[in-house]
Amino acid sequence: MLLHTWSTRWLKASSVILLLILLCSFGLILHQLSSRSVSGxxxxxxxxxxxxxxxxxxxxxxxxxxxxxxxxxxxxxxxxxxxxxxxxxxxxxxxxxxxxxxxxxxxxxxxxxxxxxxxxxxxxxxxxxxxxxxxxxxxxxxxxxxxxxxxxxxxxxVYAPQSVTWSIFMLGGLVLLILILMVLLIRMERSVKRKMLTPVRHLKHHAESILKGKYDEQIQYNHSDEIGELYAMLDLMRLEIMHLSRQRIRQEKAQKELITNISHDLKTPITTLKAYIEAISEGLYTDEQTLKEYIEIMHIHTDKIARLIEDLLVHALHELGQISVEPQELYSRTVFGKMLKPIAHIVRSRELTYEEPEVIPNVLIRIDPVRIEQVVDNLVSNALKHTTPGDSIRINAEVNSGQFTLTIADSGQGMRAQDMPFIFERYFRGGPSSFSTPVQEGTGLGLSICKSIIEAHGGQIHFSSKAGQGTVFQFSLPLC
Missing domain, CATH: 3.30.450.20 (PAS domain)
Incomplete structure (x- = not known):
């Protein structure tokens, strides 16, 4: 029974009994007054x-x-x-x-x-x-x-005879009504204690537990009334606070891991750069060809540092909700032709087979070339990380259902099934599979950034993968 209905019934019953007590008292007083008066x-x-x-x-x-x-x-x-x-x-x-x-x-x-x-x-x-x-x-x-x-x-x-029976009846009724009211008030007090005060005390205990960070204590109440609704809302709040607390702990842990990873990833190329700069400054190279090789290695590590810094910048903007996308109406063949051209040399230099698009559809799309190039670079970098010499990387472009779709597929290690639901989450770095080395490079930001950029263009990104057989990423952009 709802507390509102319950309290209304008790109030009506008490009011009726009080009214009857007043009527009996008034009738008894009138009878006593009339019994002392002289009849006509x-x-x-x-x-x-x-x-x-x-x-x-x-x-x-x-x-x-x-x-x-x-x-x-x-x-x-x-x-x-x-x-x-x-x-x-x-x-x-x-x-x-x-x-x-x-x-x-x-x-x-x-x-x-x-x-x-x-x-x-x-x-x-x-x-x-x-x-x-x-x-x-x-x-x-x-x-x-x-x-x-x-x-x-x-x-x-002379005096009219007094009705003793009527007086006894009225007095007995008055006493009976008073006893009923007393019993009613006692039962009401017990009901209030059982239905309201005790649950409120338990609710206070649960609230104190939540305040102390004890989120695992489940809140239970088996009645469908206003107190039950309050219990349900508090339990939902407990679950929400528990979820946010665990999410905050995971994010703090992930951010610490991110700092550690970036520190490690930056330390290696910086150390390499320092070593080659010292070698050049001390004249340790034997000929001009060796010097060019040194400069090429320094250039590769400088690019790696730039990518890491760019990932951090985009991540910070994404955290603040300020990731900037400035789409323009451009033709897809011109834009993606320039993006995909350097990839062939990089892939083949890793002793991998590269399959480039036969024809890039020439359609008008709204695109921010800088941000989309960042997406393509991230996806190709992922493919390079999870392939070994002899594997292949294939890129294809097509138009389907009013969408321009770019596919980047590799025949590398693939992903573990348990990692697939989380690959677009920030800080997530997939665990090593039986086909890969134990160490997984990267900050865990790349795919999360790719997803944000594609969605900011109004497009979609999805993937398919199988351990030991490779991974396929596809993203689509709407046509103008």
Whole structure:
């Protein structure tokens, strides 16, 4: 479950329970307030009238015989059966008849003793005391008031009965909802700890491991939620950092090897040049022919040094993204004729068979002659390095599918299968095959530079090779 959905469900459940708790609390408060209030005056006074009406009618009927002890006793007995106490007071305040014998003949203060309304009776009564309500006693024939009857009634007759069951139900529901909310909050706390806090702590541990350079520790999380997405992104970042770190280490190692190789490759021709210069300056040559041979050897080593420096320069420009290619619209026969002409002498001087193109197609192409000549020189130099006397080097030019294609093939040592995926990578120097000498010359930059130059022209370069049978390089340039 996604954390957003999970948190929304928990929030909704908590909100509903809180709302129910508030409603139960409000209902319980209202019930308590209403239970302490008096029910409607008229319905309650009617209940009192129904209670006292039989005795009141008896008093009206027997008003002329109230001096008879038997009538008095009957009235007192009727009041006792109904759990009532009464006092019959004359208009002057004299008690004419009462449930209490000792009070007869005394008088009361009519102003304070007569309460015709329920409100007045409640105000005059003490808490939990009985209420004294007065009812006028009327003369039947002419309807005039002849006295008042004061009834003493219990407050339970006036107050509406309290619903204890409802209070218990509301209070029980409130307690139950509070317990449910507590359980919900405890489960939420555990879920938050399990689904969020613990994974975040583990994530912090993994981040610290990455910071310390421990890239091999795999980050695992088995849930498809927001935390899982964060784990996945961190693991991708770990892999990317690990790749970049290893690439940086390889490049640093390759650059150190490059410096070592170039230092070695420069040391040999410089040492040779120094030796021949000293020999010439000391006059150690015997004749002019020997001097020419010395100069020729010096020229070869000078060219080698120039090529190494040019490779370094192009490599530096390539690293900075500033390798310059200035293509011009030129005819292919003119350009490649000049490039390929010196190659024949160099190849044959190595006791190799050279097969030059029969005809170079004369098509218009966009080409930087200087950079393409550098590509051709690199490819021919590679072919020379991996051939021995008796092998052959073949160059062919043709036009196919709107592309001018130049092929440089040799019948030399070929490449190892494990080296083929990496030959266009910078600093890569193929290992020795069973057909070659252990030492591989070069900086490992040549083919990488060739690829960059051809791609800058909008062309392509590819190769095929088989160990012991030779290598074929082809590059193509688009026609205008």
């Amino acid at each position: 005056t008229m319905p309650t006074m009617n209940q009192v009238r129904l209670k006292v009406n039989p005795l009141l009618l008896e008093l009206e009927q027997q008003r002329s015989r109230l001096h008879d002890p038997a009538v008095k006793e009957r009235l007192r007995s009727a009041a006792s059966k109904q759990n009532l106490a009464f006092t019959y007071v004359g208009l002057d305040g004299t008690i004419l008849l009462s449930s209490t014998l000792s009070s007869e003949g005394t008088s009361v203060n009519l102003r304070s003793a007569l309460h015709y309304s329920l409100t007045d009776a409640l105000q005059a009564a003490d808490e939990d005391a009985s209420l004294q309500l007065a009812f006028p006693l009327m003369d039947g024939p002419d309807g005039r008031q002849i006295g008042n009857v004061i009834f003493t009634v219990p407050q339970s007759l």
